[in-house]
Amino acid sequence: TSTTTILGLLPLVLFSESANENIWNALTYALIGGLASSTILVLTVTPALYLMFERAPERRRLARMERESGLIEVPRAGFAAPGLAGT
Numbered sequence: 001t002s003t004t005t006i007l008g009l010l011p012l013v014l015f016s017e018s019a020n021e022n023i024w025n026a027l028t029y030a031l032i033g034g035l036a037s038s039t040i041l042v043l044t045v046t047p048a049l050y051l052m053f054e055r056a057p058e059r060r061r062l063a064r065m066e067r068e069s070g071l072i073e074v075p076r077a078g079f080a081a082p083g084l085a086g087t
Contacts, residue, residue, distance in 0.1 A: 002039045006032050 012028040 002035045006035055 009028045009032055012024055013032070016022075016025055
C-alpha cells in the first residue's frame, strides 16, 4: 500500500506547473519521504530486532554451558589471576 501511495503522489511532484502548487509539492515530498523511510525501516529494522531478541536466550544458554564445562575461564571480580599476584 505504501508503494501505490507513493506512485499515486508522484504526478503531484512531476507535473506541477503553477506557483500555487508549491505547498502541495512540499506536502508531497514529505509524504513520499515519510512513507519510503518508514517502509524501509519496517522491512529491515523490525526483523533484525526480532532475531536479536529471539536468539538472546540461546546465546545465554550456550555461554552458561561453556562456563560450566570449563571451556571458557571467566575471571572473577576481586581475585588476582595466578602468577599475577604482586604485580
